[in-house]
Amino acid sequence: MDTTQIDQIEIRWHGRGGQGAVTSANLLAEAAYYAGFKGVSSAPAFGAERRGAPVTASTRLANAPLRHFSQVESPNMVVILEGSLLTTAKATQGLTDNGHVIVNSPFLPDALGLSNGYRVATVNADRIAEEINLRASGVIMVNTAMLGAVARATGLITLEHIERALSHAFSPKAARKNMEAARLTYEATCCAFE
Amino acid sequence: MTVETKSISVITGNKAAAEAARLARVDVVAAYPITPQSPVVEALSKYIETGILDAEFITVESEHSAMGVCIGAAASGSRVFTASSANGLAYMCEQLSWAAGSRLPIVMGCANRAMSAPWSVLNDQQDAMSQRDQGWIQLYCRNNQEIFDTFLQGFRIAEQVQLPVMVCYDGYILSHTVMPVDIPEQEQVDAYLPPYSVHTVLDPDTPRNINPVTLADPRLNGDGVLCHGYMEFRYLMQQAHQEAMDVIVAADVEFESCFGRSWGGLTWSHKLDDADTVLLAAGSLAGEATIAADTLREEGIRAGVLGLRSYRPFPAAALAAQLAGARLVVVFDKSLSYGYGGPICIDLQAALMNHRLSPEIHGYIAGLGGRDIKARELTAAVQESVAWVKQEKALKPTGWINLKL
Known part of the structure; x- marks a missing residue:
C-alpha cells in the first residue's frame, strides 16, 4: 500500500463477539505506531456487544497525531475474522475503491466473488490456529493470526512490530504462541493483487 | 523502519486515568464501577493488589459512599482519587456538594455518559454538566494524553485552591479508544506534583468538628472565636473559583516546563x-x-x-x-x-x-x-x-x- 498518497488509513475489523476483533484492532494500532505512524487510534464500535453476534472495531493510522475519534465509515481496508461475515455483516460496506479485503477463509481470493476493484487477500487462519492449538476458553482464536495477514497484504507493519505489540498484551508464553500464528499466517496469506 | 518509543504506551483513556492516579501517588481510592468508567477502577484495584501502587483501595456499596470515603480520607490528610459516570455521578450528587463545601482537593474522573431515561451507556456530557453548580472545578479533555496530563494538573490545582477537580473525558470515544500516551517516569511526576500537604487534618488525638451546623450570620464558637456564617463560606468558595483561573493557567505553564506539553490552561x-x-x-x-x-x-x-x-x-x-x-x-x-x-x-x-x-x-x-x-x-x-x-x-x-x- 502506498501510504504517501493518503493522509490516513482506516481499517475496520469484523468478527463475532468473543473472537477478539477489538484486541486485534488495538494491537494493529500499537504495531503501526512502532512502524512510524504518529497518529494511531483504535476503538470498538460503540454499542452493546453479545458473544457470537457480529461486531466491529476500527483502527485509524495517520502520519500526524489524530485530532478526531469519530467512528470509521469509509475504511480503506476491512479485515474479516470469519468468512460468513462478508455477507451477513455486509463487511465491504463503505469500503473505498481499491480497498483491501483481508479474509480468514479457506478459499482463494478470486473464489469469494468480490468486486474486481478490491484488493483481496485470503488465508485459512482457522487451520493455522487449529494446528498450533491457539485457543482461548477452548475456542480457536484467529484474531492475532490475522495481524500477520495484514502485514503480508499491505506492508503497513512488519512481523517485528506485531511481536512488540504482542509482548505488551500477553504473557511471554501466550505472546510467543500468538506470534507463531501471526508468522504462519503471514507466510500463508494469498494476495490476488500481486 | 521501527520507532523507538521508550515512554509511549498505546492505551485507552481509562488506562491513562489510572496511570495518572498511580504516578500521582494517591493514598486512597474509593470507587464503585459503572460503564464506561469501570476499567479505571479495575486497573487501580490491580495496581494496589499487586503492590505497584502503595495505596488503600476501599470498596464501597455505592457512589454515594465512594464520595463519602473520599471526603473522610481527604480530610484526614490523604491524596484521594475516584471516578464515575452518569447514574453513578448522579448518585454521588449530594456528596459532591459536601466535598466542595469542605474545600477538599479530591480529584475525580468522569468518563462522560448520557443520563437515563431512556437507558444508555454511551457518551454525551449531560452527567458532568448537570453537576455544574456543586462547586467542583470541571476540566474537559480532547485525547488520552490530555487525560493523563490533566489528572496530574488536577491534583496540583485542587491542592492549591482547595477545591475538588473533576476531569471529564468522553465515554467510549476516549475512555475505550487506544492511542499513544507518553507516560513519564515517577521522578518527573514527583518534581511536578509535590506531596499533598493538608490544611486541616482530622486526627483522633486532637478531635474537632468538621462542618457543624452553620447559621446564617457569623457566630462565636465554643472557644469564643468568631466563625463565618454560611454566606461567608460560600463567598470564599466563589473566590477560590475565581483564583482557580490563574492557578489552572499556571499549572499548565509549569507542566509544559516539566514535560514539554501544554494544553492551553482554561x-x-x-x-x-x-x-x-x-x-x-x-x-x-x-x-x-x-x-x-x-x-x-x-x-x-x-x-x-x-x-x-x-x-x-x-x-x-x-x-x-x-x-x-x-x-x-x-x-x-x-x-x-x-x-x-x-x-x-x-x-x-x-x-x-x-x-x-x-x-x-x-x-x-x-x-x-x-x-x-x-x-x-x-x-x-x-x-x-x-x-x-x-x-x-x-x-x-x-x-x-x-x-x-
Missing part, C-alpha cells in the same frame, strides 16, 4: 488568529471541530476553533478576549439544559454580553446518547449558520445535528 485554540467564524466546544467534539475548521478554510471561510477546557470556573474574560474579532460563533453542546439550550452556548452568550461583544452566536446540540458526530456534520452546521447570517434571517433556533426524526 482554553485552547486552532487557527483562531484571523478567524471571523469560530467553532466552540469542549472535549473530543472540539478536536473533531478542528478538522471541520480546516475544511471550512479550504472553502474560503475564515474558520477557527476555540476549545473550552475549563467549564467551571467559566473563563468568561479569556473567551471574550479571544472572540473579540469573531463575527459568528457556532457553539456545539453535547448536553442540554432542558427548556432552554446548550449549557456552554448559554454561558457564552451571557459572557459576551457582559464583555460588550455581540457576534452572532448559534447553538447546536450534537452527539447525545452516543450519536456519532463527524467533522463533515460540524462543517455543514457552520455552513448553515454562515448562510443564515448572510440572509439576515430572524433569531436562529438551536440546531440539532444529525437528528433523525
Whole structure:
C-alpha cells in the first residue's frame, strides 16, 4: 500500500463477539505506531456487544497525531475474522475503491466473488490456529493470526512490530504462541493483487 | 523502519486515568464501577493488589459512599482519587456538594455518559454538566494524553485552591479508544506534583468538628472565636473559583516546563488568529471541530476553533478576549439544559454580553446518547449558520445535528 498518497488509513475489523476483533484492532494500532505512524487510534464500535453476534472495531493510522475519534465509515481496508461475515455483516460496506479485503477463509481470493476493484487477500487462519492449538476458553482464536495477514497484504507493519505489540498484551508464553500464528499466517496469506 | 518509543504506551483513556492516579501517588481510592468508567477502577484495584501502587483501595456499596470515603480520607490528610459516570455521578450528587463545601482537593474522573431515561451507556456530557453548580472545578479533555496530563494538573490545582477537580473525558470515544500516551517516569511526576500537604487534618488525638451546623450570620464558637456564617463560606468558595483561573493557567505553564506539553490552561485554540467564524466546544467534539475548521478554510471561510477546557470556573474574560474579532460563533453542546439550550452556548452568550461583544452566536446540540458526530456534520452546521447570517434571517433556533426524526 502506498501510504504517501493518503493522509490516513482506516481499517475496520469484523468478527463475532468473543473472537477478539477489538484486541486485534488495538494491537494493529500499537504495531503501526512502532512502524512510524504518529497518529494511531483504535476503538470498538460503540454499542452493546453479545458473544457470537457480529461486531466491529476500527483502527485509524495517520502520519500526524489524530485530532478526531469519530467512528470509521469509509475504511480503506476491512479485515474479516470469519468468512460468513462478508455477507451477513455486509463487511465491504463503505469500503473505498481499491480497498483491501483481508479474509480468514479457506478459499482463494478470486473464489469469494468480490468486486474486481478490491484488493483481496485470503488465508485459512482457522487451520493455522487449529494446528498450533491457539485457543482461548477452548475456542480457536484467529484474531492475532490475522495481524500477520495484514502485514503480508499491505506492508503497513512488519512481523517485528506485531511481536512488540504482542509482548505488551500477553504473557511471554501466550505472546510467543500468538506470534507463531501471526508468522504462519503471514507466510500463508494469498494476495490476488500481486 | 521501527520507532523507538521508550515512554509511549498505546492505551485507552481509562488506562491513562489510572496511570495518572498511580504516578500521582494517591493514598486512597474509593470507587464503585459503572460503564464506561469501570476499567479505571479495575486497573487501580490491580495496581494496589499487586503492590505497584502503595495505596488503600476501599470498596464501597455505592457512589454515594465512594464520595463519602473520599471526603473522610481527604480530610484526614490523604491524596484521594475516584471516578464515575452518569447514574453513578448522579448518585454521588449530594456528596459532591459536601466535598466542595469542605474545600477538599479530591480529584475525580468522569468518563462522560448520557443520563437515563431512556437507558444508555454511551457518551454525551449531560452527567458532568448537570453537576455544574456543586462547586467542583470541571476540566474537559480532547485525547488520552490530555487525560493523563490533566489528572496530574488536577491534583496540583485542587491542592492549591482547595477545591475538588473533576476531569471529564468522553465515554467510549476516549475512555475505550487506544492511542499513544507518553507516560513519564515517577521522578518527573514527583518534581511536578509535590506531596499533598493538608490544611486541616482530622486526627483522633486532637478531635474537632468538621462542618457543624452553620447559621446564617457569623457566630462565636465554643472557644469564643468568631466563625463565618454560611454566606461567608460560600463567598470564599466563589473566590477560590475565581483564583482557580490563574492557578489552572499556571499549572499548565509549569507542566509544559516539566514535560514539554501544554494544553492551553482554561482554553485552547486552532487557527483562531484571523478567524471571523469560530467553532466552540469542549472535549473530543472540539478536536473533531478542528478538522471541520480546516475544511471550512479550504472553502474560503475564515474558520477557527476555540476549545473550552475549563467549564467551571467559566473563563468568561479569556473567551471574550479571544472572540473579540469573531463575527459568528457556532457553539456545539453535547448536553442540554432542558427548556432552554446548550449549557456552554448559554454561558457564552451571557459572557459576551457582559464583555460588550455581540457576534452572532448559534447553538447546536450534537452527539447525545452516543450519536456519532463527524467533522463533515460540524462543517455543514457552520455552513448553515454562515448562510443564515448572510440572509439576515430572524433569531436562529438551536440546531440539532444529525437528528433523525
